[in-house]
Amino acid sequence: MSSSLEKASAPAQLRRIVIEPVSRVEGHGKVTILLDDQRRVHQVRLHIVEFRGFERFIQGRPYWEVPVMVQRLCGICPVSHHLAASKALDGVVGARTLTPTAEKVRRLMHYGQILQSHALHFFHLASPDLLFGFDSDPARRNVVGVLAAHPDLARQGILLRKFGQEIICVTAGKRVHGTGSVPGGVNKSVSRAERDELRRPLGDVLGWAEGAVQLVTDLYERDRARWDRFGAARAGFLSLVGQGGALDLYDGVLRARDQDGNILFDGVAPEQYQERIKENVRSWSYMKFPFLAALGPEAGSYKVGPLARLQNCDFIDTPRAEAARQRFVAGGIIHAPLAYHRARLIELLHAAEVIERLLADDDLSGDRLVTSGPRASSGVGILEAPRGTLIHHYDVAANDLVTMCNLIVSTTHNNGAMHEAIREVARQELDGREPTEGLLNHIEVAIRAFDPCLSCATHALGKMALFVEVLDAGGAPVAQLSRSGS
Amino acid sequence: MTAPTLVIGVGNPSRGDDALGPAFVDRAAEELRTFVEGGHLELLTDFQLQVEHALDLIGRARVVFVDALVGGDAPFVWRRVEPARDTTVSTHAMSPAAVLDAHRTVLGDPPEAWVLAIRGERFELGEGLSGVAAGNLESALVFFTATCG
Numbered sequence: 079m080s081s082s083l084e085k086a087s088a089p090a091q092l093r094r095i096v097i098e099p100v101s102r103v104e105g106h107g108k109v110t111i112l113l114d115d116q117r118r119v120h121q122v123r124l125h126i127v128e129f130r131g132f133e134r135f136i137q138g139r140p141y142w143e144v145p146v147m148v149q150r151l152c153g154i155c156p157v158s159h160h161l162a163a164s165k166a167l168d169g170v171v172g173a174r175t176l177t178p179t180a181e182k183v184r185r186l187m188h189y190g191q192i193l194q195s196h197a198l199h200f201f202h203l204a205s206p207d208l209l210f211g212f213d214s215d216p217a218r219r220n221v222v223g224v225l226a227a228h229p230d231l232a233r234q235g236i237l238l239r240k241f242g243q244e245i246i247c248v249t250a251g252k253r254v255h256g257t258g259s260v261p262g263g264v265n266k267s268v269s270r271a272e273r274d275e276l277r278r279p280l281g282d283v284l285g286w287a288e289g290a291v292q293l294v295t296d297l298y299e300r301d302r303a304r305w306d307r308f309g310a311a312r313a314g315f316l317s318l319v320g321q322g323g324a325l326d327l328y329d330g331v332l333r334a335r336d337q338d339g340n341i342l343f344d345g346v347a348p349e350q351y352q353e354r355i356k357e358n359v360r361s362w363s364y365m366k367f368p369f370l371a372a373l374g375p376e377a378g379s380y381k382v383g384p385l386a387r388l389q390n391c392d393f394i395d396t397p398r399a400e401a402a403r404q405r406f407v408a409g410g411i412i413h414a415p416l417a418y419h420r421a422r423l424i425e426l427l428h429a430a431e432v433i434e435r436l437l438a439d440d441d442l443s444g445d446r447l448v449t450s451g452p453r454a455s456s457g458v459g460i461l462e463a464p465r466g467t468l469i470h471h472y473d474v475a476a477n478d479l480v481t482m483c484n485l486i487v488s489t490t491h492n493n494g495a496m497h498e499a500i501r502e503v504a505r506q507e508l509d510g511r512e513p514t515e516g517l518l519n520h521i522e523v524a525i526r527a528f529d530p531c532l533s534c535a536t537h538a539l540g541k542m543a544l545f546v547e548v549l550d551a552g553g554a555p556v557a558q559l560s561r562s563g564s
Numbered sequence: 565m566t567a568p569t570l571v572i573g574v575g576n577p578s579r580g581d582d583a584l585g586p587a588f589v590d591r592a593a594e595e596l597r598t599f600v601e602g603g604h605l606e607l608l609t610d611f612q613l614q615v616e617h618a619l620d621l622i623g624r625a626r627v628v629f630v631d632a633l634v635g636g637d638a639p640f641v642w643r644r645v646e647p648a649r650d651t652t653v654s655t656h657a658m659s660p661a662a663v664l665d666a667h668r669t670v671l672g673d674p675p676e677a678w679v680l681a682i683r684g685e686r687f688e689l690g691e692g693l694s695g696v697a698a699g700n701l702e703s704a705l706v707f708f709t710a711t712c713g
Binding site for chain 2: 147
């Protein structure tokens with residue numbers, strides 16, 4: 079078996095297994111695995127097969143359209159793009175500090191999005207695998223199976239998601255394609271009546287969130303050895319951290335740790351992201367492979383998202399989630415992909431607590447909505463989206479048109495770590511065995527743990543490496559075309 | 565008061581004819597404004613159907629899912645849809661039948677439901693509706709107004 083599993087030495091002589099599409103992840107992905115006659119694994123790759131030229135799509139647009147346009151990147155986390163674009167363009171309009179009302183309305187919108195996205199992921203995407211088992215009947219191993227077998231749990235998941243969406247509706251103005259956040263602030267506050275209405279279900283929401291944390295903890299305790307081992311591959315961690323090192327999903331400075339938990343950098347302003355994060359390309363993938371510059375392309379892959387955030391921060395400033403986090407990190411650095419599920423639900427609980435705190439804050443109902451200052455030609459906005467660190471970077475000309483757009487989405491950050499996880503699963507579970515649907519689902523389980531959103535992870539038309547391989551009927555390559563990335 | 569008829573237009577407005585669902589809702593808001601303002605009809609759009617859309621069906625007499633159609637009959641297909649277990653439930657989107665099934669499982673029998681699938685031609689990022697799709701949309705709107713208005 080190849081040690082890295084990235085590239086087989088003689089792929090034409092190997093048996094090819096394709097998993098396409100990877101189910102229950104956003105967008106479309108394809109995994110190829112090359113086996114020899116003894117079923118030894120030689121190569122494992124995750125391919126991105128949907129291609130979106132969103133950066134080019136944004137160029138040439140007036141900057142004030144961008145926070146609305148970018149929501150169409152993704153039907154699952156449009157609010158994250160809406161807010162990241164707004165944050166980047168705050169810099170362009172000179173809004174260095176938002177009004178308290180604008181900052182808190184945006185935070186409420188963001189934590190509503192975190193709550194509904196995490197609820198969707200756990201209750202409707204991940205729980206089928208975790209409740210029924212990775213090898214269970216695929217006809218049952220889906221959200222409808224959960225509805226049938228655990229209707230109360232499924233109902234809670236639906237209602238949690240609905241609650242998050244009501245917050246988004248109130249703060250963004252609409253359930254989808256909202257316009258609430260604008261460069262320099264927001265265009266509406268949250269009235270006292272709206273706050274009262276949103277507060278009514280909070281008791282249930284907090285109870286369901288705590289119940290979900292307990293459920294995933296119980297699932298972990300039942301099979302700790304497997305959860306700890308499955309797909310565990312070492313990588314660094316990257317996230318924003320807030321004041322004093324607090325978990326902050328809306329704003330802060332960049333912090334990274336190496337795979338042993340040592341801080342590589344801290345306090346890095348968003349505008350300096352390009353000094354710390356570099357991107358590599360592979361000829362066989364549309365998705366770039368970012369790495370921490372300090373560690374280089376071979377050793378610098380890193381994780382983002384809940385698992386990284388809970389280990390990168392020093393504390394959570396809400397009591398119930400912090401208590402859960404302390405139990406979570408008590409055993410040392412965690413690299414196991416399945417731990418994403420536990421971390422995600424602790425964040426869901428944190429989001430519910432933050433929402434409770436914000437809804438009690440009268441600043442939400444203030445009337446100072448927008449601020450501005452000296453105009454700049456460039457802006458960078460970073461926030462922690464449900465899946466991880468999301469970077470929006472724009473250059474804007476004097477005529478208000480966007481001349482450059484660079485987006486690094488959460489799934490792209492996780493690309494290297496995700497590959498290592500699925501290769502580790504292949505080593506642990508597939509190597510030397512006849513691949514069955516259940517075994518192949520193990521690969522998908524590892525991918526889903528990262529909650530990838532593949533449809534918005536591919537972008538930058540004209541910038542990425544392209545590799546076209548033509549095979550004859552026997553599977554041997556007869557021609558190839560390659561274009562390297564810029 | 566909950567409007568007895570709900571129309572959910574599904575699609576991404578930035579992906580060419582995938583915008584047919586939201587575009588239908590926009591046109592229906594213009595053409596059927598009196599029904600909307602009178603509380604007889606509610607219009608929603610979303611990128612894709614999700615399990616929580618089952619909650620939007622509560623208290624309805626009828627729901628119509630409007631989506632773009634790839635292939636199939638032009639200008640549109642109008643068909644009844646029943647709750648059904650969707651064992652291919654995947655990614656972050658559900659079929660109308662699966663949303664109805666989620667309603668049945670968690671909340672009880674869903675309302676009468678129909679799919680209005682409007683034929684699209686081009687689904688490229690950044691494109692507007694194709695001329696053919698725009699024509700199909702108008703045909704579907706005339707039919708819908710006569711049938712449900």
